[in-house]
Amino acid sequence: xxxxxxxxxxxxxxxxxxxxxxxxxxxxxxxxxxxxxxxxxxxxxxxxxxxxxxxxxxxxxxxxxxxxxxxxxxxxxxxxxxxxxxxxxxxxxxxxxxxxxxxxxxxxxxxxxxxxxxxxxxxxxxxxxxxxxxxxxxxxxxxxxxxxxxxxxxxxxxxxxxxxxxxxxxxxxxxxxxxxxxxxxxxxxxxxxxxxxxxx
Amino acid sequence: xxxxxxxxxxxxxxxxxxxxxxxxxxxxxxxxxxxxxxxxxxxxxxxxxxxxxxxxxxxxxxxxxxxxxxxxxxxxxxxxxxxxxxxxxxxxxxxxxxxxxxxxxxxxxxxxxxxxxxxxxxxxxxxxxxxxxxxxxxxxxxxxxxxxxxxxxxxxxxxxxxxxxxxxxxxxxxxxxxxxxxxxxxxxxxxxxxxxxxxxxxxxxxxxxxxxxxxxxxxxxxxxxxxxxxxxxxxxxxxxxxxxxxxxxxxxxxxxxxxxxxxxxxxxxxxxxxxxxxxxxxxxxxxxxxxxxxxxxxxxxxxxxxxxxxxxxxxxxxxxxxxxxxxxxxxxxx
Numbered sequence: 001x002x003x004x005x006x007x008x009x010x011x012x013x014x015x016x017x018x019x020x021x022x023x024x025x026x027x028x029x030x031x032x033x034x035x036x037x038x039x040x041x042x043x044x045x046x047x048x049x050x051x052x053x054x055x056x057x058x059x060x061x062x063x064x065x066x067x068x069x070x071x072x073x074x075x076x077x078x079x080x081x082x083x084x085x086x087x088x089x090x091x092x093x094x095x096x097x098x099x100x101x102x103x104x105x106x107x108x109x110x111x112x113x114x115x116x117x118x119x120x121x122x123x124x125x126x127x128x129x130x131x132x133x134x135x136x137x138x139x140x141x142x143x144x145x146x147x148x149x150x151x152x153x154x155x156x157x158x159x160x161x162x163x164x165x166x167x168x169x170x171x172x173x174x175x176x177x178x179x180x181x182x183x184x185x186x187x188x189x190x191x192x193x194x195x196x197x198x199x200x
Numbered sequence: 201x202x203x204x205x206x207x208x209x210x211x212x213x214x215x216x217x218x219x220x221x222x223x224x225x226x227x228x229x230x231x232x233x234x235x236x237x238x239x240x241x242x243x244x245x246x247x248x249x250x251x252x253x254x255x256x257x258x259x260x261x262x263x264x265x266x267x268x269x270x271x272x273x274x275x276x277x278x279x280x281x282x283x284x285x286x287x288x289x290x291x292x293x294x295x296x297x298x299x300x301x302x303x304x305x306x307x308x309x310x311x312x313x314x315x316x317x318x319x320x321x322x323x324x325x326x327x328x329x330x331x332x333x334x335x336x337x338x339x340x341x342x343x344x345x346x347x348x349x350x351x352x353x354x355x356x357x358x359x360x361x362x363x364x365x366x367x368x369x370x371x372x373x374x375x376x377x378x379x380x381x382x383x384x385x386x387x388x389x390x391x392x393x394x395x396x397x398x399x400x401x402x403x404x405x406x407x408x409x410x411x412x413x414x415x416x417x418x419x420x421x422x423x424x425x426x427x428x429x430x431x432x433x434x435x436x437x438x439x440x441x442x443x444x445x446x447x448x449x450x451x452x453x454x455x456x457x458x459x460x461x462x463x464x465x466x467x468x469x470x471x472x473x474x475x476x477x478x479x480x481x482x483x484x485x486x487x488x489x490x491x492x493x494x495x496x497x498x499x500x501x502x503x504x505x506x507x508x509x510x511x512x513x514x515x516x517x518x519x520x521x522x523x524x525x526x527x528x529x530x531x532x533x534x
Binding site: 014015017022026035048056057058059060061062063064130131134135139149152153154185188 | 214215216220225226233241
């Protein structure tokens with residue numbers, strides 16, 4: 001089984017000037033940042049692009065400062081939060097108040113701990129619509145988990161085809177899909193307070 | 201017996217694909233992020249170099265090692281080619297061969313063909329676009345300094361309409377040099393044409409500072425200047441009459457995305473790109489444009505023609521006056 005590079009390895013390669021590492025980083029994280037920012041700017045693609053540029057620019061200039069204490073995703077999304085606040089300040093207009101379940105510190109902590117498969121809270125308020133919750137949950141998983149679930153359930157790819165995309169053998173792919181499902185269930189539960197099985 | 205339902209599969213299928221940025225947005229962000237990543241790399245290398253140099257100096261052998269330490273050429277990306285065809289890039293020595301074909305590094309030269317111009321987007325923040333006429337030759341002296349060796353270059357330092365959220369000209373300095381002449385924008389759109397040792401500058405919007413030797417002038421919208429480097433050197437200023445100089449500039453204007461955007465914003469962007477003053481016959485028409493959401497791909501037409509096409513499909517019309525550079529939005533034909 002081929003091991004997928006960890007975030008630490010990817011960042012170290014980027015710091016060393018490795019182009020392929022930059023491309024992997026961008027492919028994996030830019031869409032997540034984009035999806036995080038978009039609803040927080042009222043769905044304006046133009047404003048989202050502007051803010052994403054600031055977020056990624058700041059992250060790229062300071063990538064050596066990522067210590068790995070929080071996940072790379074959490075680190076990036078914290079930069080995004082700051083940039084979104086600055087954006088509204090710059091616009092000097094009142095943003096409509098939009099509440100996102102994943103901004104709740106407790107939910108954020110739970111999402112952060114998913115890779116450890118532990119520390120799940122029981123119930124959290126239901127604050128976002130189902131579609132957004134599912135997308136948010138997918139986005140907060142390790143990228144290849146979210147992609148694998150989409151490839152399987154939306155694109156209808158076989159285990160072999162998913163394995164090919166991830167350069168994993170069928171057994172490793174099956175195992176990854178199982179872990180991805182568990183992680184998704186945990187993320188979903190953290191965001192809604194209900195399990196997938198509770199859904200109508 | 202019914203099989204148990206897979207709730208996770210149902211949820212993911214029900215939610216559908218996660219939204220993705222368009223290919224255009226993806227590319228722009230990748231381009232900008234990559235430039236910042238490279239800038240960060242350079243900064244860290246510079247710091248490391250200084251630390252090493254300090255150590256070396258203390259050991260008294262700095263001079264011997266200096267050439268070795270500074271000879272680490274790395275391409276500094278300054279621009280990306282867009283809407284490019286039929287051109288030649290002469291890469292800087294020791295520089296940018298490793299770059300993608302659409303990327304330009306410091307020291308690179310770019311020549312357009314006899315028949316076709318080119319549109320460039322300049323780094324670092326993507327707000328400046330440059331358009332080169334056919335038969336133009338430029339060289340990037342640094343990230344914010346372009347030498348016009350021959351031909352004509354059009355500079356748009358805000359890359360969008362006022363009020364569209366894309367006006368960041370102040371953060372994107374750029375100087376055009378042509379022989380002895382130097383042209384600096386102060387948030388603007390302008391055209392510089394080199395004719396031998398002389399340079400013509402035409403300001404379409406905003407303000408420009410032109411300098412020749414010790415003589416420096418500011419030019420505003422509609423003004424022009426000829427900078428004569430021959431003889432004693434002189435700057436002659438005047439007012440621009442509407443002429444055909446802008447035709448090639450408009451033909452190379454970056455295409456404006458319309459998908460999901462309101463007609464009013466798109467019209468403002470196009471009017472800005474085309475150097476046009478946008479007016480509405482009634483406030484109701486302006487409100488209607490603001491509430492009309494467009495769908496579809498960017499049109500491959502110059503700004504004025506794109507405006508006409510979009511208005512036509514939105515039940516509106518326009519009357520234009522090429523002489524004074526304004527368009528009036530009117531109700532569409534019944």
